[in-house]
Amino acid sequence: MSSLMYNELLKTWYRNGVKWFLIIVLGLYLIISVSLRIFLNEGALPSAESFLITSQMLINGTFLLFYGVIITTSSITSEFHKGTIKQLAIRPISRLSLLGSKLVSGFLATLMLMVVFNIIIYLVSVLLFDASSASENLLVTAALACLYQIPVYVFYLCLSVIIGTLFKSTTVAVVLFFVIDTAGGMVTGLFQLLDWNASYFIYPNLTLEVYSDNEIISNQAMVMGGGEGLLFSLTIIAVYSLILAVIGFYRFQKQDIA
Amino acid sequence: MSSKPLVVKNLSKSFKKKTIIDDLSFELDKGKIYGFLGPNGAGKTTTIRMLVSLLHADKGEIIVNGHNLKTERSKALSSIGAVVENPEMYNLMSGTQNMQHFSRMHTPKISQDRINELVNFVELSGAIDDKVKTYSLGMKQRLGIAQALLHKPSILILDEPTNGLDPKGIRELRSYLRTLADDEGVTVLVSTHLLSEAEMMCDEVLIIQDGKFVKQFSMNEKTESEEQRVKALFRATSNKELIPVLEKYGTVEEDKKYITLSEIEQDQIPTIIKEASDQGILLYEVILKDTLEDQFLELTGGEKA
Ligand SMILES: Nc1ncnc2c1ncn2[C@@H]1O[C@H](COP(=O)(O)OP(=O)(O)OP(=O)(O)O)[C@@H](O)[C@H]1O
Ligand SMILES: [Mg+2]
Numbered sequence: 001m002s003s004l005m006y007n008e009l010l011k012t013w014y015r016n017g018v019k020w021f022l023i024i025v026l027g028l029y030l031i032i033s034v035s036l037r038i039f040l041n042e043g044a045l046p047s048a049e050s051f052l053i054t055s056q057m058l059i060n061g062t063f064l065l066f067y068g069v070i071i072t073t074s075s076i077t078s079e080f081h082k083g084t085i086k087q088l089a090i091r092p093i094s095r096l097s098l099l100g101s102k103l104v105s106g107f108l109a110t111l112m113l114m115v116v117f118n119i120i121i122y123l124v125s126v127l128l129f130d131a132s133s134a135s136e137n138l139l140v141t142a143a144l145a146c147l148y149q150i151p152v153y154v155f156y157l158c159l160s161v162i163i164g165t166l167f168k169s170t171t172v173a174v175v176l177f178f179v180i181d182t183a184g185g186m187v188t189g190l191f192q193l194l195d196w197n198a199s200y201f202i203y204p205n206l207t208l209e210v211y212s213d214n215e216i217i218s219n220q221a222m223v224m225g226g227g228e229g230l231l232f233s234l235t236i237i238a239v240y241s242l243i244l245a246v247i248g249f250y251r252f253q254k255q256d257i258a
Numbered sequence: 259m260s261s262k263p264l265v266v267k268n269l270s271k272s273f274k275k276k277t278i279i280d281d282l283s284f285e286l287d288k289g290k291i292y293g294f295l296g297p298n299g300a301g302k303t304t305t306i307r308m309l310v311s312l313l314h315a316d317k318g319e320i321i322v323n324g325h326n327l328k329t330e331r332s333k334a335l336s337s338i339g340a341v342v343e344n345p346e347m348y349n350l351m352s353g354t355q356n357m358q359h360f361s362r363m364h365t366p367k368i369s370q371d372r373i374n375e376l377v378n379f380v381e382l383s384g385a386i387d388d389k390v391k392t393y394s395l396g397m398k399q400r401l402g403i404a405q406a407l408l409h410k411p412s413i414l415i416l417d418e419p420t421n422g423l424d425p426k427g428i429r430e431l432r433s434y435l436r437t438l439a440d441d442e443g444v445t446v447l448v449s450t451h452l453l454s455e456a457e458m459m460c461d462e463v464l465i466i467q468d469g470k471f472v473k474q475f476s477m478n479e480k481t482e483s484e485e486q487r488v489k490a491l492f493r494a495t496s497n498k499e500l501i502p503v504l505e506k507y508g509t510v511e512e513d514k515k516y517i518t519l520s521e522i523e524q525d526q527i528p529t530i531i532k533e534a535s536d537q538g539i540l541l542y543e544v545i546l547k548d549t550l551e552d553q554f555l556e557l558t559g560g561e562k563a
Contacts (some may be wrong), residue, residue, distance in 0.1 A: 003362040010359065083346035087405070090310040090340050091363040093330040254403040257312040 001101060003253055004093070008075055008105035016071050018109075027122060029055070037128045048131035052138055053145065053220045055121045060149045064113055065156055066177060072157045073173035076164030089257050099161065099252045103245070106157050107190055111150075118146055123187070134216075141216050142150030148208040148217065151237045155206065158241040162248035202240050205233035261324070263288050263337070263413050263445040264309070269318035271304060271469075278304050279469040282318070286413070286447060292438050293463040294449040294458030295554070297380050300467035302449040303343060309447075319447045323412060336364070339411035341419065345401050345402025351392035353401055354380060356390055357408070362407040376404040380434065385433035403434065414438060415447045422453060432459050453554045465554065486524045488550060491516040491545040503530065516545070520552075 012018060033055075037045070046054070076099070079085035088098055091171040122142045125131070131138055156177070163173040184203030191198035198204050209221030264286040271279040279301045286292055296302050307313040309320055311327060311334075320327040320333035347356045357377070361368035377386050380400040385393065393401065399419060406414060414435075420428050438444040439461075442460065450456055456463050457477060465472040494500040497517050504510050504519055507526060511518040531541055 007362050009357050010355070011348060011351075014348070026470060082349075084348060086310075086312055086342050087346065087360065088337070088363070090335060090342070091360075092335040092365075093363055094332070149335055254314075256314060257307070 001104075002096060003099035004097060005105045005108065006121035008101050009109060010070050012109050016067075018113075019257055021067060022113075022116070025059070026117070026252065028123065029059070029120070033124045033128055046129060047133060048125045048129040049134045049136070049141070049216050052121060052125035052127045052142060053216050055125065056118065056142065056145045056149075058219060059117050059121060060114060060146065061152075064110060065149075066174075068106060068153055069156050069160045069173055069177050070170060071109050072103065073164045074170045075102045075106060076161065077168050077170050077173075080168045085257055093142055095253050096249060099165070099249055102164075103157060103161050106160065107153065110153050110157070112126035114146055114149070117199065125191060136214050136216050139166060144212065144214055145209065145217050148212065151208060151234055152170065152206050155202065155237050155241045155244075158244040158248070162244045162251075165248045165252045197227050199232070200236065202236065205236040208233055213243060237244065261322075262286060264321055264447070265319075265321040266305075266309070266323070266406070267319040269305065269320065270316050271308060271313060274317055277469060279315075281530060282466065282469065282471050284464055284471060284474060286325055286445050288412070288445055289439050289443040290461040291435055291446040291448065291459060293460035294447055294466070295451070295453060295456050295463050296449075296466040296472075297451055300466050302450075302451075302466065303417055304469070305466070306340070306342055306415055306447075306449060309415060310338060310342060311335060312342065336409060337412045338415060339406035339413070340415040341399075341402040341406050341417060342415075343417050344421075345398045347390045347393075347398060347401060347405075348520065350389060352389055352392070353377070353386040356401065356412065357386075357405055358510075360405045368408050376407055378436075379407075380404045381430070395484060396424065396427045399423060399427070399431070403431075408441075409437075411444070413445045413447065417449045418451075419448060420450065428455075435459065453551055457548075457550065479511050487521055488524050489547040490519045490527065491531075491543070491547070492519070492530075493543040494534065495540045495542070499537070500534060500541075503534050503537065503539070516543075 033051075080090060089095060122139060125142075128136055134141075159176070159180075160173055163169070163176060167173075180203070184206075188198045188201060188203045191201060207221050208230065209217045211233070212218040212221075265286050266282060269279055269282040282301075282305060294302050294305070297325065297468070300475070308315045308374040310326075311331060320334070323337050327334040327339075348359065351359065354373070354377075357373045358370075361373060362427060363414050377383050380403055381398060382400050382404065385397060390398065390401065399422065403414075403416070403419070406416075419431055420463070423431060435446050439446055448456075448459060450459075453463075462473045462474065462476045477506065492500060492504065493516055493520075497512065500517055501510055501512065504517060507522050507530065508519045509521075511520065526545060534541060
């Protein structure tokens with residue numbers, strides 16, 4: 001399994017232009033941060049804690065999530081498009097392991113990027129902005145905020161697997177990603193408007209930060225609403241992820257590869 | 259359990275109720291090169307896809323070295339190497355990276371030495387560190403063969419491997435396959451829709467048509483008993499006068515240009531020429547054709563040549 005994952009990570013590196021993603025997103029982030037520091041006057045400068053948590057929301061919650069979806073979906077769809085899936089599926093390796101290695105590698109790649117990005121985010125926040133008045137330890141906060149994000153990645157990457165195997169299209173994955181991300185909030189709102197219980201719907205359960213004791217993290221997330229409790233939300237995420245994955249894996253197992 | 263490298267029993271496959279492979283059975287022996295022959299759409303690729311587990315058969319069994327592909331998939335697949343249709347590779351990676359990538363999919367571990375050996379075998383050493391997107395089709399075909407051989411399979415399956423190869427490439431392919439079969443006892447199954455190609459490359463030919471088994475025969479058998487049988491086309495100063503001469507040797511057909519004897523012994527040709535000239539009929543042309551070509555076209559329902 002580890003050699004399969006090595007293969008997947010290697011292909012991801014070449015296929016998804018990881019180098020350029022790192023250079024561009026990190027470059028932009030650094031430029032924006034430094035510009036803020038230079039051009040905003042002292043009074044308008046954000047504190048280190050608010051800069052940290054805003055950066056994390058934006059990068060972990062949007063850029064990395066989105067990129068993780070692309071990495072995982074395209075690791076499936078591109079093999080189908082290029083026809084290389086045949087070369088994989090004729091090896092003495094079960095289809096379950098093949099797809100499994102793609103899902104796990106997509107997750108690992110996203111995690112590795114998360115580590116790199118969040119180290120930079122932390123350093124930029126504490127070095128460029130004022131950390132003296134922080135209400136919590138910022139290193140712990142940064143790490144915790146990442147932890148709350150991980151189950152969300154699991155859900156979206158399982159979604160990627162099912163989209164990759166059912167539709168064989170990265171475009172569909174991207175569109176669906178935006179639909180779920182934006183419509184999710186609207187649907188939840190609608191549920192609440194109609195006085196229905198939205199707790200079993202996936203979307204409100206994806207903002208795990210609301211359950212945090214860490215005020216920096218939970219304050220930022222409060223605006224998004226939230227579900228019934230950490231364990232409840234984690235269970236909902238697990239159930240949704242499992243269902244998506246099972247459908248995706250079943251489909252891949254049964255399908256004729258043409 | 260059979261000791262044959264590959265046994266196919268009563269294989270059937272339908273797509274949307276249309277039967278594509280219909281109760282197909284055949285067996286392959288060790289160390290021989292088999293031509294898998296059939297016209298376009300006969301079901302060659304579909305059969306090959308089932309042999310390598312890309313398609314699930316509706317019915318029937320595929321036994322590889324005694325292992326049932328359905329119940330012992332990994333065991334069965336570890337002795338098969340294949341290129342199905344085009345040799346698709348990872349274009350952004352180099353030839354070496356592609357080879358290493360595929361080598362990581364096998365246990366026990368495949369050494370770098372084995373990779374180098376195969377790269378030399380298919381004569382790709384010069385370009386192996388270039389990205390595959392810079393390769394010509396012929397180079398990709400060769401890389402395809404090399405990666406299919408990584409795990410020393412006892413069966414090599416190639417789907418129309420001469421596609422896109424120039425005459426030199428085809429000659430080289432033929433010599434690779436010969437070496438594999440003769441020196442390493444690899445059983446080779448090559449699909450093609452050209453009889454001439456199968457004749458040049460293979461020991462035995464397996465013909466299918468509309469997904470059904472038609473005929474399997476050995477090229478050697480043919481060289482012993484059938485080599486002498488040819489079809490002959492004659493063009494003379496006067497075709498009309500030649501007909502009575504030829505009629506003594508077999509059934510005669512006439513068209514605008516040639517008079518055709520559909521089957522005679524090759525040895526009889528000089529006698530015919532002598533007899534004709536004795537009667538003052540001179541021959542411009544005698545064309546000899548393999549009777550196999552006709553057989554193939556007849557078997558597969560094509561037009562007679
Ligand atoms: N996925 C599919 N769905 C429906 N029909 C298919 C599918 N794959 C193949 N067929 C049909 O099966 C028949 C056999 O196709 P196949 O590709 O096996 O032929 P072939 O012998 O390889 O032909 P060629 O010499 O052209 O490569 C064709 O009529 C084709 O249309
Ligand atoms: Mg074909």
